[in-house]
Amino acid sequence: MTVTASPPVEPASRVGEPDLPDILPPVKERRGITGFAYRYPAIAIGGAMLILLILMAIFAPLLGTTDPTTLAPSKRTRAPSAEYWFGSDMMGRDIYSRVIYGARVSLIVGFAVAILASLAGLVVGLVSGFVRWADSIIMRIMDGMMSIPPILLAVALMALTRGSVPNVIAAIAVAEFPRVARLVRSVVLTLREQPYVEAAVASGTRTPMIIARHILPNTIAPLTVQATYICASAMITESILSFIGAGTPPIIPSWGNIMADGRALWQVKPFIVFFPAIFLSITVLAVNLLGDGLRDAVDPRMAKRL
């Protein structure tokens, strides 16, 4: 690099108005959707993926699918081709159509379990946090339920009923809600010690009003984050239940069922298992990304609490 003798430009501009160079480029404020995506990339990516998957599930009949239950015994276990995009299974059913329709089961189970478990956990957690004498009893029961792996508990519950989507949802929700109850209880106990809650008690606010006005709005954020994790976990549990034949009836295409069908042929026809597995992974990834993004957006310290 050569040193060029550039004329000093500085004095002239310094005498009059200080013409300071911009050392730091001005911070560009991004607005709208791009601004949001820039600030919360995880929410944007996870949310976009999830919206695509939901649209795919809703508009499944319009996406070039055939009836996912139609059998074609003469066209069994075909490799992916123009006719069968993802191939066909050992009964000649179109795997592409089955995977697309299967998204419905996974998403419905995921969301329904997230909502049910959150509501049940919210109620139990609020009671536990507010009614001191009930707290130790309720929490010991919750501890007992949490000591059983969720899948095992769900399998046991499914053994009591026959396989159907509502029953799967109920079984997984029961297995998942103690975690929510524990979270809500801990948030309630923290909030109760907050001076503004004590001030509300001291200024004569009734307990239901304190819950509605001061406690609930502050539990929504951590609860939403927890709900996304439960949603992801429920989707996996549902697939496992279907895979081992304890979940959705085989007639309903769900990702777990498709994988169960392809299990025996895994080494010769891997595509039967591959496509539903990929979709399950993408969906769970999308939900988890969304959850992580929400957690960071809501409260960076939450990472330690969950």
Added chain:
Amino acid sequence: MKASVSPVLEVKDLTKDFPIKKGLLGRTAGHVHAVDGISFSIGESETLGLVGESGCGKSTAGKLILKLIEPTAGEIRLSGQRIDGLGYETMRARRRTMQVVFQDPYSSLNPRMRARDIVAEPLRNFEALLESEIDTRVAELFENVGLRRDQLSRFPHEFSGGQRQRLVIARALAVRPKLIVCDEPVSALDVSVQAQVINLLIDLQREFGVAYLFIAHDLAVVEHISHRVAVMYLGRIVELAGKESLFAGPQHPYTEALLSAVPVPDPTIKPSRIILQGDVPSPIKPPSGCHFHTRCPYAFERCRVERPVMRETKPDHFAACHLRDGAAA
């Protein structure tokens, strides 16, 4: 203690022991004697300063009086009527006469509520008012505490610390209580803002005749606002007297040491500090006899054995010290 009709607040032998739970079954392994039999009263439009160092139980005393925690023993009378032992709902109805200002103006306001709704909360609890009436009352309260009307619909984070404390005071004042328990109301604020808030409290007392239980550790602040001062040490009140009398002639060695620690804004005066030895003993196992004997420069045998009682050592000046036994007689 002046014998008026019936004092706004009267506390007798108020005691709070917190059990220390240990082990799986929650066996009680001991007690923290946070408040150990304190008695005092506050008259109408009077300010009683309650001072003491951290952990002496002054904030616990405040919460006991507010019935945010249940006392272990003792009596609390609000305008002559006992409020200790009242159920939640009966107590709720009595809360109208007693409100609170907490130390930290950041955590004592719900971050999700607008200023107007925060101040309106006690009003809604006790008075059936139309929305328009609430608006008028809240606007009046804003004026009383020196906030502007255009700040009504702001959220707490849009206010400064001093403004937030004004908001807290407006909320406390909303239902025209007879007593406001101020738990270190200015110690979280800048010194310049402290003075404003203290003067606001004094002005409001003149205007509305409210009494204050003013809990603080800052003696200069307490001297400025209080009519009478109670000094607490390790859960007990050791001295209780009118402000002038207490600051001019402390009767208890602990008060003496506290007052000697106050900086004097005059460089020509050589400070003659009394430096106390050791730390405050644990309230789990407080010392026998006089709690202060472990650190008292004048302690003698009797202090280790016998708990001193409050005696009137000078007119309207009470101290719990064996040194003063017979001094006034």
